Amino acid sequence: MSNQRRTTQQSPSPLSPFQDNNVLTEDQWITLASIVDTIISPETQSIGEITKEAQFKSAVDAIKHHAAVEDEALLSEYLAESATSCPGFREAIHRFLVEQVDSGGKKELLGVLDALTNSRTSWLLTGHLTPFAQLTLRQRERVIQSWATARLQVFRVLFRSFTDMAKAYWTRTSPTLGRVLSYPYTPINHNYGPGFDFPFIVFPPLPYGSTLVPATFETDVLIIGSGCTGSVAASVLARSGLEVLVAEKGYHWKPNHLPMTEKEGMAHLFANGGVTLSDTGKMAILAGSCFGGGGTVNWSASLQLQPFVRQEFARKHDLPYFESSAFQHDMDAVCETMGVGTSGIKHNPGNQILLDGAKKLSMKAKPVPQNTAGEAHACGYCTLGCGSCGKKGPTESWLPDAARHGAKFVEGFQCEKIIFADDKTTKGNKIAIGAQGIWTSRDENSGVSGQVYRRPITVYARRAVVTAAGALGGTALLLxxxxxxxxxxxxxxxxxxxxxxxxxxxKDIMPWEGGILTSVVDEYENINSTGYGCKLEGVSMLPGMALPLMQWKSGLEWKVHAAKFKRMAGWISLARDKGEGEVYADPTDKYRVRVKYDTAKSDQKNIAVGLVALAKIAFVEGAREIHVGVAGVPPFIRRQSVKTYTSAIDASQTGENNGVAAGINDPSFLQWLSRLELFTVNGLPADASQCSAHQMGTARMGSSPTNSVVNSRGAVWNTRGLYVADTSVLPAASGVNPMITGMAVARGIARSIVEDLGLPPTQEAPKSKL
Known part of the structure; x- marks a missing residue:
């Protein structure tokens, strides 16, 4: 198929019709609206009680300066905008409550809203006998601000929950923010790639009134999950001559739908409508859930597993494969297929700042290899899907290769359970013979927003069942x-x-432009030779993903802060976690994953080491303000007189040795930095929240059933014909973006399946092409 690119109008990807189900009573909505309209507040000069004249003028001047907006009407509209005045905001909040919040969290939230609606119980939360919605805007703002620093944790949880909700959904629905920032919600004049025409199986609807008999399908190998790992397994197994069926819960979106807007993309491409929260609400987890899985929404980073981690996997967990030449060959092979390299990289300002600052501070840093076949890929929107097909993830490499070798595909398949034969092996092992689930069609327009139908499906697998449904409960809960x-x-x-x-x-950074993650500082990846530490990397800088991570202080301050976004760069301190958590099924919904996870103190300290380093990099590269995503830490604001030098000696050579131009040794910066440095000793504050885009370990590999779920070949203990081939099997955290590690392990497991079935070794997959 031709690789020719074409420019065309982007196709819409509307959401399915929203079913309110009366999740909120009218009183509850009025109270919730009063909360979010305090966080995203209407600010006008004409209402003296709301904003003093000097404060308002200062805000207007700051927005004009940072966003270069001279349109007075737009400025007034932006400042006067409240959360609930935004078209789609109320629906977004209701979708969030219905589709994303688990039963326990929903019950707690509704209980708080009821308490704030009642005069007697409102006093306990606000200090006012008046219901919250009847307080003045400034009274409401002071209440919410008091929650942030309250002694009791319940108030701090309320602050985090409500401010995060308001910031996220205002950013994605505001009709003015994009205009203030000159931010296009999808790329302009985007070059869409041709994509691949996958042979999806469609099951016809049953005649009206028919008995709900499952449709059946037979294959040699059933692979549940189409992401980075499932796609590799599909290619290897199809190349061996096996009939392969890849079944995916999500749907395939052709290139002309991508990248989606943040509103559409979070719903269509990610698990749980965008974010899965841990039970405490302190961990926000992003996981792909679409055809191509995480490979459709990741940031192209293609790092191989470090030698010291390979050694730990092999020796501590008795898995010699990870120190073998076979594993190295598996990593090299998956990289070769996707054209992984650094030759096409053109760093955007944020990634260049990371490299330049690290060099000035003598920190070890390097470009991050990309899976872009050696071509430049300046797409900051790629976390919402790659319309150019420049990112050679599953839908551009492994899945097309599997299709060319006879693999077939099903989308919209929610797998309920794996089925086993009535008989067992002579050793008493259960024999996997397929899976059952519910298949949901597309609508009449080949989308998912119209009328659909469902059918129970049974797939019989003659040779093997492979689950690659993901470590965020997809595989573990299915098993x-x-x-x-x-x-x-x-x-x-x-x-x-x-x-x-x-x-x-x-200066303008336009952080949504250019490659997302093309540089890394790995100076601190192995602190004190413990095998644990942190990496410093770039982060997706789409407003709806990045702005909600920043702290809220007041409604007016937030509007000013959001308007600075076009001049921002952002980075993450990512820890290789020694601590661990757990996934389990929601008691009211067997398909909904719940997460227990609290970041271990040692991991918090390592994250803090990275934050200190990032602060130094930002400062030495000239940042005017430095904002840390840790509750309670104020931003650093550089005085106009402070210039950027790495040492007092550098400053003296300019004739400005007055202690003000001493680079990272500037006294005001060091005083501010000392607060961050305390976290490297004591750990992060109790209310510090974190994010995650990598999930590993919930069906880990090991040497026996007493320490693991699968053996070194990926086979589930005490079964035959049942394998796990995703990052669930990793025995510990990888410490690098796990795509290459997961793909390599999946390739190794797929080779083992071929061998177990007595087939000759599979030929190598060619370099990525459509």
Whole structure:
């Protein structure tokens, strides 16, 4: 198929019709609206009680300066905008409550809203006998501000929950923010790639009134999951001559739909409508859930597993494969297929700042190899899908190769359970013979927003069943629903917790442009030779993803802060976590994953080491403001007189040796930095929240059923014909973006399946092409 690019109008990807289900009573909505309209507040000069004249003028001047907006009407509209005045905001909040919040969290939230609606109980939360919605705007603002620093944790949780909600959904629905920032919600004049025409199986609807008989399908190998790992397994197994069916819960979106807007993309491309929250609400987890899985929404980073981690996997967990030449060959092979390299990289300002600052401070740093076949890929929107097909993820490499070798595909398949034969092996092992689930069609327009129909499906697999449904419960919960009993199933969850740091500069950065993650500082990846530490990397800088990570202080301050976004660069401190968590099924919904995870103190300290380093990099590169994503830490604001030098000696050579131009040795900066440095000793504050885009370990590999779920070949203990081939099997955190590690392991497991079935070795897959 031709690789020719074409420019065309982007196709819409509307959401399915929203079913309110009366999740909120009218009184509850009025109270919730009063909360979010305090956080994203209407600010006008004409209402004296709301904003003093001097404050308002200062805000207007700051927005004009940072956003270069001279349109007075736009400025007034932006400042006067409240959260609920934004078209789509109320629907977004209701979708969030219905589709994303688990039953326990929803009950707690509604209870708080009821308490704030009642005069007697409102007093306990606000100090006022008047219901919250009847307070003045400034009274409401002071209440919310008081929650942030309250002694009791319940108030701090309320502050985080409501401010995060308001910031996220205002940023994605505001009709003015994009205009203030000159931010296009999808790329302008985007070159769409041709894509690949996948042969999806479609099951016809049953005649009206028919008995709901499952449709059946037979294949040699069933692979559940189409992401980075499932796609590699599909290619290897199809190349061996096996009939392969890849079944995916999500849907395939052709290039002309990508990248989506943040509103559409979070719903269509990610698990749980965008974000899965841990039970405490302190960990926000991003996981792909679409055809191509995480490979459709990741940031192209293609780092191989470090030698010291390979050694730990091999020796501590008795898995010699990870120190073998076979594993190295598996990593090299997956990189070769996707054209992984650094030759096409053109760093955007944020990634260049990371490299330049690290060099000035003698920190070890390097470009991050990209899976872009050696071509430049300046797409800051790629976390919402790659319309150019420049990112050679599953849908541009492994899945097309599998299709060319006869593989077939099903989308919209929610797998309920794996089915086993009535008989067992002579050793008493259960024999996997397929899977059952519910298939949901597309609508009449080949989308998912119209009328659809559902059918129960049974897939029979003659040779093997492979689950690659993901470490965020996809695989673990499926195995549990299928009757697999193992004390390690769902346990040992690793998340690579991250905290963020943002710099505001004196020039436009346009952070949504260019490659997302093309540089890394790995100076601190192996602190004190423990095997644990942190990496410093770039982060997706789309407003709806990055702005909600920043702290809220007041409604007016937030509007000013958001308007600075075009001059911001952002980075993450990512820890290789020694601590671990657990996934389990929601008691009211067997398909909804719940997460128990609290970042271990040692991992918090390592994250803090990275934040200190990032602050130094931002400062030495001239950041005017430095904002840390840790609750309670104020931003650093550089005085106009402070210039950037790395030492007092550098300053003296300019004739400005007055202690003000001493670079990272500037007294005001060091005083501010000392607060961050305390976290490297004591750990982060109790209310510090983290994010994660990497999930590993919930069906880990090991040497026996007493320490693992699968053996070194990926086979589930005490079964035959059942394998796990995703990052669930990693015995500990990888410490690098896990795509290459996961793909390599999946390739190794797929080779083992071929060998177990008595087939000759599979030929190598060619370099990525459509």
């Amino acid at each position: 549990q629903r299928s009757g697999i009993q193992n004390p390690h199933l769902g346990k040992h969850l690793k998340l690579h917790p991250v905290n963020t740091l943002f710099g505001v500069f004196d």
